[in-house]
Amino acid sequence: MEKTSTPTHCPYCALQCGMNITPLPQGGVEVTERADFPVNRGALCGKGRTAAEVLSPAVRLTTPLVREGGRLVPADWPEALDRIAGRLAATRERYGPDALGVFGGGGLTNEKAYALGKFARVVLGTSQIDYNGRFCMSSAAAAGTKAFGLDRGLPFPLEDIPRTGCVILVGSNLAETMPPSLRFFTELRENGGTLIVVDPRRTRTAEQADLHLAPRPGTDLALALGLLHLVVAEGRTDEAYIRERTTGWEEARAAAMAHWPEYVERITGVPVPRLRQAVRMFCEPEAAMVLTARGPEQQSKGTDTVGAWINLCLATGRAGRPLSGYGCLTGQGNGQGGREHGQKADQLPGYRKLDDPAARRHVAGVWGVDPDSLPGPGRSAYELLDALGTDVRALLLMGSNPVVSAPRAAHVEERLRSLDFLAVADVVLSETAELADVVLPVTQWAEETGTTTSLEGRVLLRRRAVAPPSGVHSDLYVLHELAGRLGVEKGFPTDPEEVFAELRRASAGGPADYSGITYRRLTEENGVFWPCPEEPPATAGPADRAVIAGVVETAGTAEAGGGDAPPVVLPGGGGVVPVGLSGGPGDADGCAPVHHPGTPRLFLDRFATPDGRARFVAVVHRATAEEPDAEYPLLLTTGRVVSQYQSGAQTRRVAELNAAAPGPFVELHPRLAARLGAADGDPLAVVSRRGRAVAPARITDTIRPDTVFMPFHWPGEGRANTLTNPALDPTSRMPEFKSCAVRVEVVGRS
Numbered sequence: 001m002e003k004t005s006t007p008t009h010c011p012y013c014a015l016q017c018g019m020n021i022t023p024l025p026q027g028g029v030e031v032t033e034r035a036d037f038p039v040n041r042g043a044l045c046g047k048g049r050t051a052a053e054v055l056s057p058a059v060r061l062t063t064p065l066v067r068e069g070g071r072l073v074p075a076d077w078p079e080a081l082d083r084i085a086g087r088l089a090a091t092r093e094r095y096g097p098d099a100l101g102v103f104g105g106g107g108l109t110n111e112k113a114y115a116l117g118k119f120a121r122v123v124l125g126t127s128q129i130d131y132n133g134r135f136c137m138s139s140a141a142a143a144g145t146k147a148f149g150l151d152r153g154l155p156f157p158l159e160d161i162p163r164t165g166c167v168i169l170v171g172s173n174l175a176e177t178m179p180p181s182l183r184f185f186t187e188l189r190e191n192g193g194t195l196i197v198v199d200p201r202r203t204r205t206a207e208q209a210d211l212h213l214a215p216r217p218g219t220d221l222a223l224a225l226g227l228l229h230l231v232v233a234e235g236r237t238d239e240a241y242i243r244e245r246t247t248g249w250e251e252a253r254a255a256a257m258a259h260w261p262e263y264v265e266r267i268t269g270v271p272v273p274r275l276r277q278a279v280r281m282f283c284e285p286e287a288a289m290v291l292t293a294r295g296p297e298q299q300s301k302g303t304d305t306v307g308a309w310i311n312l313c314l315a316t317g318r319a320g321r322p323l324s325g326y327g328c329l330t331g332q333g334n335g336q337g338g339r340e341h342g343q344k345a346d347q348l349p350g351y352r353k354l355d356d357p358a359a360r361r362h363v364a365g366v367w368g369v370d371p372d373s374l375p376g377p378g379r380s381a382y383e384l385l386d387a388l389g390t391d392v393r394a395l396l397l398m399g400s401n402p403v404v405s406a407p408r409a410a411h412v413e414e415r416l417r418s419l420d421f422l423a424v425a426d427v428v429l430s431e432t433a434e435l436a437d438v439v440l441p442v443t444q445w446a447e448e449t450g451t452t453t454s455l456e457g458r459v460l461l462r463r464r465a466v467a468p469p470s471g472v473h474s475d476l477y478v479l480h481e482l483a484g485r486l487g488v489e490k491g492f493p494t495d496p497e498e499v500f501a502e503l504r505r506a507s508a509g510g511p512a513d514y515s516g517i518t519y520r521r522l523t524e525e526n527g528v529f530w531p532c533p534e535e536p537p538a539t540a541g542p543a544d545r546a547v548i549a550g551v552v553e554t555a556g557t558a559e560a561g562g563g564d565a566p567p568v569v570l571p572g573g574g575g576v577v578p579v580g581l582s583g584g585p586g587d588a589d590g591c592a593p594v595h596h597p598g599t600p601r602l603f604l605d606r607f608a609t610p611d612g613r614a615r616f617v618a619v620v621h622r623a624t625a626e627e628p629d630a631e632y633p634l635l636l637t638t639g640r641v642v643s644q645y646q647s648g649a650q651t652r653r654v655a656e657l658n659a660a661a662p663g664p665f666v667e668l669h670p671r672l673a674a675r676l677g678a679a680d681g682d683p684l685a686v687v688s689r690r691g692r693a694v695a696p697a698r699i700t701d702t703i704r705p706d707t708v709f710m711p712f713h714w715p716g717e718g719r720a721n722t723l724t725n726p727a728l729d730p731t732s733r734m735p736e737f738k739s740c741a742v743r744v745e746v747v748g749r750s
């Protein structure tokens with residue numbers, strides 16, 4: 001029998017690698033590489049390669065569970081759904097709609113994120129919805145929106161990276177988090193470009209760099225300001241660009257000039273000659289990029305920190321130009337789409353603002369409700385979790401595991417336990433699901449069709465390749481059933497394509513406009529970049545689309561760049577693509593109207609601000625929320641390892657991954673280890689103001705002597721997030737995962 005493969009995308013990170021899934025005659029499925037997807041070109045990391053293991057009924061939930069006598073016991077679906085609907089209705093009746101909370105996830109498909117946001121606001125009438133993506137890239141989103149008027153993780157495809165001259169990679173260990181992406185940086189260096197990595201640790205990514213800057217955790221803002229100071233002092237600013245394409249330079253310049261290189265060296269620990277070297281490497285090539293990830297973003301000043309790196313790009317004319325720009329490497333599988341379609345506390349679908357009257361009218365029109373009936377913005381993720389059991393009495397949670405992933409996790413766990421009612425829909429019995437009153441087993445990745453939006457802003461179609469086990473339903477079914485039980489009979493279809501059709505209408509005209517994207521286009525075009533505001537003619541087949549694409553390529557050469565921006569030549573000789581935010585429909589050479597091809601590259605003709613100019617934001621260095629002192633003399637920073645993903649709820653259930661990374665550890669410098677009298681493997685207690693975590697020592701000179709590192713994928717006594725600080729960024733409401741004060745003790749010797 002011939003095996004039939006289904007092309008789809010990985011369930012894990014935001015790279016969304018292409019893969020094929022093939023059902024096996026003996027049961028189960030095989031995951032194989034898919035060479036036609038340009039991002040991974042056939043490469044998969046261990047997580048993607050072993051992803052099929054989580055489909056096995058041996059590791060996942062296949063029946064609803066309800067709490068009886070303190071224990072979770074199997075139940076049937078009607079009973080479980082009745083119980084959830086009944087408790088949500090009773091809580092709302094007693095305490096009002098804002099006593100109901102909803103917590104989503106950056107791994108949910110666009111359709112699920114959209115339906116969840118609509119469910120919260122239309123069915124429950126609550127403002128209390130947010131999601132775990134708030135813990136991921138919200139500072140970059142806030143900074144990008146401030147500077148450019150629009151947040152799309154990368155405003156250019158990854159394929160541009162090998163063609164630029166220099167990349168500063170700030171706080172990203174992509175050799176471990178998304179290994180196939182490393183090849184873009186290898187090719188960059190092979191092409192003569194340079195890579196600068198900013199990270200307190202000499203990670204596997206930093207090992208690849210031409211220059212590694214290792215600032216003290218929490219000082220990336222000062223580092224960026226110091227670089228900008230040198231750019232100005234050495235006369236490397238692009239004055240014409242600043243004049244024509246930006247506003248706010250004088251204030252930002254003045255703020256940066258207060259950060260003398262020697263002062264920055266004292267704050268960051270990065271020597272002045274290295275700062276000068278970085279400026280030279282960044283400024284000498286014609287094009288350069290800055291890419292940030294969680295390092296600078298997960299700080300109580302994350303928005304300002306990312307803003308400072310954006311200022312560096314703007315001052316040197318390296319944003320909104322071919323092969324140059326600022327981008328954020330979003331982490332979760334649908335971290336980008338998950339923040340665009342309404343599960344964020346302050347947003348409506350299409351990346352519209354919840355407090356914008358026009359946005360409310362538009363979305364309410366699509367939903368068929370009165371705009372005034374829509375609640376306003378609610379609490380951010382940590383604030384919502386912190387309010388559980390007090391202001392928020394009942395919680396519906398989908399696709400998230402805050403018991404492991406939230407900051408100050410012991411407190412969050414205690415808040416979850418204090419709820420009157422907790423319902424969790426998940427694939428596996430996560431540590432959070434274990435606390436629930438009702439657990440619903442839902443479909444995942446290869447068992448359902450739905451869209452995600454990758455870190456590039458490329459909307460992709462994940463396709464159903466296998467039937468789910470009996471007893472398992474999709475999250476869309478859950479919302480449909482709960483809505484019906486709560487008196488809303490219409491508006492929550494279970495067919496993902498139907499949900500996507502409504503999402504397209506809701507997003508039309510918004511910043512993240514998907515209205516021109518269809519499942520058919522996603523299939524035929526291997527993904528489409530948003531914004532894509534217009535649908536191609538229904539009659540156009542693949543051949544017609546090729547013609548359309550050809551016309552757009554021609555038009556792009558002559559027109560779309562605007563001003564004197566050169567055309568963008570695709571890596572690999574793929575021709576010229578339309579450029580600029582406004583590069584959309586039009587006539588070319590007398591042909592029929594050209595329908596929107598999607599927008600791989602943003603901002604080449606104008607930024608998405610009212611005046612089309614990027615905005616400098618004047619920022620100054622400030623300390624982290626918790627600096628070391630006599631009682632807690634060290635800094636803790638947290639991160640990931642290659643064989644685990646996020647809270648580990650899925651990957652800890654995969655034998656190969658678990659064998660490779662079976663548990664947490666504490667990375668520390670040999671000098672610190674000597675001071676403590678610790679040997680490799682000794683159990684270390686890391687203690688912060690929020691609690692204590694114990695894990696074996698891993699001694700390495702790849703970390704600063706004043707800093708210890710723990711990966712955060714595990715629950716229990718080695719849970720790193722027991723220690724982390726929920727101090728919030730005032731703009732993005734991002735907690736300060738990346739830096740807190742700790743002391744370290746060898747267990748049994750304190």
Ligand code: SF4
Binds near residue numbers: 012014016046180181
């Ligand atoms: Fe999956 Fe990310 Fe690994 Fe690619 S890099 S296979 S998307 S986890």
